[in-house]
Amino acid sequence: MSSSALSSSSTSMKIGFVGFGRFAQFLAKTFVRQGHTLHATSRSDYSTLCSQLGIQFYREVTTFLDADNDVVLISTSILSLPEVLRSMPLDRLKKPVLFVDVLSVKEFPREVLLQVLPEESDILCTHPMFGPVSGNDGWRDLNFMYEKVRIRDEDICSNFLKIFESEGCRMLEMTCEEHDRLAAKSQFITHAIGRALGEMEITSTPIDTKGFQTLVQVKDTVMSSSLDLFSGLFMHNRFARQELENLENALHKVKEMLIQETNEEQEKTEC
Ligand code: NAP
Numbered sequence: 001m002s003s004s005a006l007s008s009s010s011t012s013m014k015i016g017f018v019g020f021g022r023f024a025q026f027l028a029k030t031f032v033r034q035g036h037t038l039h040a041t042s043r044s045d046y047s048t049l050c051s052q053l054g055i056q057f058y059r060e061v062t063t064f065l066d067a068d069n070d071v072v073l074i075s076t077s078i079l080s081l082p083e084v085l086r087s088m089p090l091d092r093l094k095k096p097v098l099f100v101d102v103l104s105v106k107e108f109p110r111e112v113l114l115q116v117l118p119e120e121s122d123i124l125c126t127h128p129m130f131g132p133v134s135g136n137d138g139w140r141d142l143n144f145m146y147e148k149v150r151i152r153d154e155d156i157c158s159n160f161l162k163i164f165e166s167e168g169c170r171m172l173e174m175t176c177e178e179h180d181r182l183a184a185k186s187q188f189i190t191h192a193i194g195r196a197l198g199e200m201e202i203t204s205t206p207i208d209t210k211g212f213q214t215l216v217q218v219k220d221t222v223m224s225s226s227l228d229l230f231s232g233l234f235m236h237n238r239f240a241r242q243e244l245e246n247l248e249n250a251l252h253k254v255k256e257m258l259i260q261e262t263n264e265e266q267e268k269t270e271c
Pocket of ligand 1: 021022023044075076077078102129227
């Protein structure tokens with residue numbers, strides 16, 4: 001790790017992104033601003049975008065691994081994680097590296113990373129609980145969850161966490177299991193409702209209430225994220241199926257209650 005001081009009190013690191021899609025690009029802008037040196041590799045060619053951002057892009061994962069990263073940050077889709085990791089020639093790594101993932105489910109990458117990575121690699125599982133829309137105006141007071149799964153080099157781990165601390169994130173250390181249990185009840189439900197509102201094609205009307213504007217915003221934000229993300233939230237969080245059933249049952253109960261109320265009212269007026 002080089003030692004040039006940053007205004008944010010994080011020390012400059014070499015960070016390599018595996019997967020340079022929408023979320024990685026969003027994170028990378030802040031990392032660059034903080035003074036870190038970034039490398040990236042991805043299935044698609046992002047060399048033009050990367051050169052505009054001052055990031056070295058590698059078409060070949062082998063040369064990416066030779067690039068002497070302090071941290072390798074995995075930001076591929078949830079669904080592609082096993083395929084992406086298994087296609088990396090990890091024996092090319094010249095030194096122990098901190099692997100960090102930012103996937104929106106946590107038990108799944110924890111298990112895959114423990115299976116696939118060399119024993120000498122440290123592992124930090126994280127979930128920044130925000131994205132390009134909610135984090136567009138800065139990361140202050142936004143939640144950042146993490147579990148130190150296998151950390152021997154505490155310095156590099158805490159230096160990585162400082163990237164988010166120094167932006168004002170609320171740092172939440174918890175197990176991956178606890179994350180998935182809570183995220184199924186919160187983030188997954190938000191996405192499920194947003195997708196349902198997308199199916200209904202709701203749009204603003206000339207007489208919107210504030211409540212309805214919030215619903216349109218939820219729908220727009222959710223529909224701007226990939227279908228792979230939504231599928232991953234369901235397939236690889238073992239608590240999600242139950243929450244989807246709870247949502248379905250709740251909607252059914254609300255409908256039944258309204259029908260019953262209507263029937264009772266009609267009976268009263270007929271008497
Ligand atoms: P995403 O659709 O979940 O992932 C897109 C990324 O996955 C791209 O880098 C893409 O590479 C790569 N990818 C997809 N299929 C692949 C395959 N078969 N082989 C190799 N690479 C593949 O969209 P995202 O929003 O950028 O999310 C990236 C990660 O961040 C996800 O794990 C997500 O859960 C997590 N995350 C997202 C948010 C958010 O707000 N969007 C917030 C927190 C965490 P190419 O672009 O090169 O095709």
